[in-house]
Amino acid sequence: MLRNSVVLCAASLVALALAPLSPAAAAAYRVETGQTHIDFAIGAKGYPVTRGEFHRFNASVAIDAAAPAKSQVAFDVAAASIDTHAPLLDDYVRGAGFLDTAHHPGIAFHSTTVRQMNDRTVELAGNLSLLGVTRPETFRVTVTPEGTAFRLVAQGEIRRSDFGMTGGLPLVSDTVTITVSTLALAQ
Amino acid sequence: MRLLHWTMAGLVLTLLALGFVMTQGTLGGAFDLATSFTLYQWHKWIGLLVLALWLPRLVARGATQAPAALAGWQGRAARAAHGGLYVLMLAMPVTGWLATSASPLHLPLLVPLPVLGPVALPDLIAPDARAYALLSTAHEILAFALIGLVALHVAGAARHALVNRDDTLRRMAP
Ligand code: HEM
Numbered sequence: 140m141l142r143n144s145v146v147l148c149a150a151s152l153v154a155l156a157l158a159p160l161s162p163a164a165a166a167a168y169r170v171e172t173g174q175t176h177i178d179f180a181i182g183a184k185g186y187p188v189t190r191g192e193f194h195r196f197n198a199s200v201a202i203d204a205a206a207p208a209k210s211q212v213a214f215d216v217a218a219a220s221i222d223t224h225a226p227l228l229d230d231y232v233r234g235a236g237f238l239d240t241a242h243h244p245g246i247a248f249h250s251t252t253v254r255q256m257n258d259r260t261v262e263l264a265g266n267l268s269l270l271g272v273t274r275p276e277t278f279r280v281t282v283t284p285e286g287t288a289f290r291l292v293a294q295g296e297i298r299r300s301d302f303g304m305t306g307g308l309p310l311v312s313d314t315v316t317i318t319v320s321t322l323a324l325a326q
Numbered sequence: 327m328r329l330l331h332w333t334m335a336g337l338v339l340t341l342l343a344l345g346f347v348m349t350q351g352t353l354g355g356a357f358d359l360a361t362s363f364t365l366y367q368w369h370k371w372i373g374l375l376v377l378a379l380w381l382p383r384l385v386a387r388g389a390t391q392a393p394a395a396l397a398g399w400q401g402r403a404a405r406a407a408h409g410g411l412y413v414l415m416l417a418m419p420v421t422g423w424l425a426t427s428a429s430p431l432h433l434p435l436l437v438p439l440p441v442l443g444p445v446a447l448p449d450l451i452a453p454d455a456r457a458y459a460l461l462s463t464a465h466e467i468l469a470f471a472l473i474g475l476v477a478l479h480v481a482g483a484a485r486h487a488l489v490n491r492d493d494t495l496r497r498m499a500p
Contacts, residue, residue, distance in 0.1 A: 189359040225360030227367045230444075236433060307431055311359075 165203035165210050168289070168323035175321040177216055182312040191223035191232075193246070200323045202289060207261050207282075212250040212293075214319065218243060236306025243270050251275070259283065263293060269302040278317070287325040294318045327386045332500050334383060334415065337376050338472070341418070344369045345469060370426065374437060374447075377419035384412065393494050400482075407478050414472045421468060425461035427451050 177193040195217035203209040219240040221229055233240045250265035260281050267276040278295035298313050299305075348357075348365035357365070395401035426435050427449035435447040451457060486494035 183359045186357070186359040186362065223360050225364050228360045228363045230436075231363070231433065234434065234436075306433070310431055 165201040165206075167326060168200045168202055169326050170198040170200055171288075171322040171324055176319070177214070178318045178320075180316045180318070182314070183307070184310050184312075189223060191221055191229075193217065193220050194222055195220035198321065200291070200321070202323060207255045208253050210250075210253045210261075212248070212253075212263060212265070214248045216246040218246050232306075234306075237304055239270060248276070267297065267302075269297075269299075270304055272302040274301055278319070285322070289323045290320070291323060292318065292320045327390045328498055328500060330379065330383050330386055331498060334376060334379055337372055337379075338415065338418075338476070341369060341372055341376065342469060342473060344372070370422065370435065371437060373419045373422050376415060377423075380412075380416050380419075383415070387412075393497065403478070404482055407475050407482065410471070410475045411479060414468055414475065417468055418465065418472060421461055421465040423447070424450050425458055425465050428454050428457040428461055430455045430458060 175196070175198065177196060178190065179192070180188050180190045182188055193216045197215045199211075199213045201209075201211040218238045219233055221232055221238065223229055223232065232238055238246075245268070247268040248265050250263050252264045254262045254264070256262055256279070260279060263278045263280050264275060265277075266273050276295060276297055278293040280291055280293040283290040283292075294316065296314050296316050299315050300308065300313050344365060348362060348369055350357075395405060423435070426433075428451055430453050432449075432453045435449075436444045437447060438444050483495050483498075486492055487496075
C-alpha cells in the first residue's frame with residue numbers, strides 16, 4: 140500500500156517534470172454532424188455552377204487555440220454519399236469516369252501542418268486521397284469562436300485531373316471548389 | 327398494331343419535344359447541369375425504347391392488312407410518307423446512339439433495364455469531336471424531316487376522316 144503510493148507520487152513528479160518538455164496535445168473536439176457540410180461546386184461550359192454535397196463522413200478535429208499550429212483535422216468521406224439533388228446525375232458521378240465508388244469508396248483528408256494567417260484564418264495543409272491518389276492540398280480555414288466551440292469553414296480548390304478524374308473534361312471543368320463547414324464542440 | 331402505333335406516336339412526340347427543349351439548356355443557360363443531364367438521360371432511354379419497338383412494329387405492319395391505297399399522287403404520297411416514317415423511326419435512334427458514342431464527353435450509355443438493372447450499351451464508334459458534330463447535326467436534320475412527315479401523316483389522316491369521310495382513321499382509333 141505504502142509502496143504503491145510512493146510509486147504513484149514518483150510517477151506524478153516525473154510527469155510534472157516532463158510537462159514543459161512535451162507540451163499538451165491539442166484538445167480533441169467533437170464534430171457536430173448536423174452542422175457539418177461537405178460541399179463542392181463545379182463549373183460546366185454553358186451551365187450555371189453545379190453544387191452538391193457528401194452526406195456520410197467521419198471527422199476528427201483537435202484544436203489548440205493557444206498554438207494553432209498544433210491543431211489537427213481529419214475527414215474520411217464516403218464517396219457514394221454524393222448528392223447533387225439529381226439522382227440520375229449522382230449515379231453517373233459514382234461511376235467510372237468520376238468517383239468510381241465501386242473501387243474507391245473513400246475520400247480522405249488528413250492535415251499535416253496548420254499555419255496561422257491572421258487571428259481568424261489559418262492555412263490547413265494536408266494529404267487528400269481520392270481515387271487511390273494521395274496529394275498535398277491546402278485549404279484556407281476561417282475560425283469563428285462560438286462560446287467554447289469553434290465554427291470552422293474550410294475552402295480550397297483542387298484539380299480533379301491531378302487525381303485521375305477525367306470524366307466530362309473539358310465541358311465539365313477541371314477545378315472543383317470544396318467547402319467544408321463544421322461546428323467543433325469542446326468536450 | 328394500334329397499341330404500338332399510339333405508343334410510338336406518344337414516344338416520338340415526347341422525344342421531339344424533349345430533344346428541342348433539352349438542347350436549349352446549353353445555349354441560354356436555361357437549365358442547370360443536373361436538370362439538363364436528367365432530360366438527356368430520359369431522351370436517350372425513350373429513344374432507345376423506340377429503337378427496341380421498331381422491329382416488332384415492322385412485323386406488326388407486315389401482319390396487318392393495310393387499307394387499300396388511294397389511286398394517283400395521294401397513294402404515292404402516303405406510301406412515301408409511311409416508308410419515310412419507318413426509316414426515320416430507325417434512323418433517329420441510330421444517329422442518336424452514334425452521336426452519343428462519338429461525344430467527346432465519352433459518358434457510358436447506361437440503360438436501366440427492369441430486373442436486369444443498369445446495362446451499359448457499347449459505343450458504336452470512337453469518340454471524335456468532328457464525328458459528333460456531324461452526327462448530332464444529322465440527328466437534328468432528321469428530326470425536322472420527321473416533323474415534316476408527321477405533319478403530312480396527320481394531314482392525310484385528317485383528310486381521310488373529314489374530306490373523304492372514309493373509315494381509315496377510325497381503324498386506328500385507340
Ligand atoms: C425516335 C427517336 C428520337 C427522336 C425523335 C429524337 C429527337 C431529337 C431531337 C428533336 C433533338 C434536338 C435536335 C437539336 O436541336 O439538336 C435531339 C437531340 C439529341 N438526341 Fe435524340 N431523338 C431520338 C433518339 C435518340 C437516341 C436513341 C439517342 C441516344 C442514345 C439520342 C440522343 C440525342 C442527343 C445526344 C441529342 C443532342 C445532340 C446535340 O447536342 O445537339 N436521341 N433528339
